[in-house]
Amino acid sequence: MPKPRKELISLDATPYYHCTSRCVRRAFLCGTDSFSGKSYEHRRLWVEQRILLLASIFTIDVCAYAVMSNHHHVVLHINKIQSQQLSNKAVCQRWHRLYKGTLLTQRYARGEKLTKAEQASVNNKLQQWRNQLCDISWFMRALNEPIARLANAEDKCTGRFWESRFKSQALLDEKALLACMAYVDLNPIRAKLAATPEQSKHTSIKKRLSAMKQQQRPPKALAKFIGNPREPMPQGLPFQLKDYIELVDWTGRIIRSDKRGAISQQLPPILERLAIQPQQWLTLSTQFESRFKSLVGVKNKLKEIALAMGYQRTPGLANCAALF
Structure with a gap:
């Protein structure tokens, strides 16, 4: 039996979550509908602008996002400390x-x-x-409801626009967070909508790369990369931005090689630090949603959190044990 949303999102487990919403039936969020031939490409900007607006209002950091043709992804961090300091x-x-x-x-x-x-x-x-303001359910509600109203008004119809409220996955450790962020940023490349990360429109990786190219500060609306874990640990993503960009670029090149299995020996240092094998990484960064359920992380952490959250069985144990 599915667990209630309030039991799936818990700060005691992790502050990081991957959330996704998908359109109903033949409804198209963005892109060109092959059934009707109508273009909804302009709606991508609606969603991206809404995500960035909410990031400046909620005490929730946006780590990664991607706006696709009939769904969108966001990787979120609940910033409880910021919430308490307001x-x-x-x-x-x-x-x-x-x-x-x-x-x-x-x-x-x-x-x-x-x-x-x-x-x-x-x-x-x-x-x-x-x-x-630090509740993911409210964040997703504030994201999806206005988009649904705009889309229904444009389509001159009423009724449900989103398939369900939203789906979420708890990211229990650094490996799960890194894999999920890369999975989200590489969505357009896997869908063959873009050849490189810098061409992936309406994604967080595109936003970060554009700022770097123009020698601007990192976008305020996106979570900061603060480097490798240390004490005391500042607020932000526990990776180097340079390492992450190299990793996404390297992974994208492998994906675009039609999965022939040719693994470059020039592995990004971040994989070595997290002790992730190249073949495991490719599986993680291309099959994240299909391989994992509501909890994602290393085996020991997964068991600990599943027990604390009242699961009778540990969800996704076999896949997490094999890939982390």
Whole structure:
């Protein structure tokens, strides 16, 4: 029996999650519908802009994303520390960028004087919003609902646009996080929509590479690469950006070689540090969704978290043991 969403997303297990949403039936999110011949390519920008907007509002970091023809992927990090450090004013301002709020919170935002009872009511509401700003379910809701409304209005129809709320996978360790990010960034290459990462439109890797090419700072909306693990560990992705880009480029070249098995000896250093074999890496970076269920990580970590979350059986144990 499927587990409730609140039991699938737990900070006690990991702050990193891979989420994906897919369109219903013949509905097309983006690209050209081969059935009707109509182009929906402009919708890719809708989704990408919405993802980047939400990254600036929620206390959730976007590690990777890819907008495909009938689905999208995001790899998210719940930044609980940032959420706790926000002032009440900042929480109110962020929430009002998405929603109207209440009459009392609007008065509070304008700096009007409130009675003790009114202030207490506002404080309760702000605490609720603080929790929701670091809630992945609210992030995905704020991403998918407006896109569905826009698409239905453009198609002059009503009803469900997304197949389900969203699917999620908990990424329990560095190997799972790295493999999932590369899997997401390489989606257009596997789908033969692009030949190289820098040509993969509406992806996080394209966004990072464009900033590097123009000698600009890394995009603020995307999670920062802070280098190899160390103490004290700052907030960010535990890899070097240069290593990650080299790894994605190397993997993309192998994928584009029609899977003939010719493995380059020029392996990116990040694979060596994480002790991942090249053949295992290719499986991870091309079959991440199909190989793994709700929890992804090394065998010991997988068993520990599955037990803590009340699973009677450890999901995906065989594949995780074989590939991590």
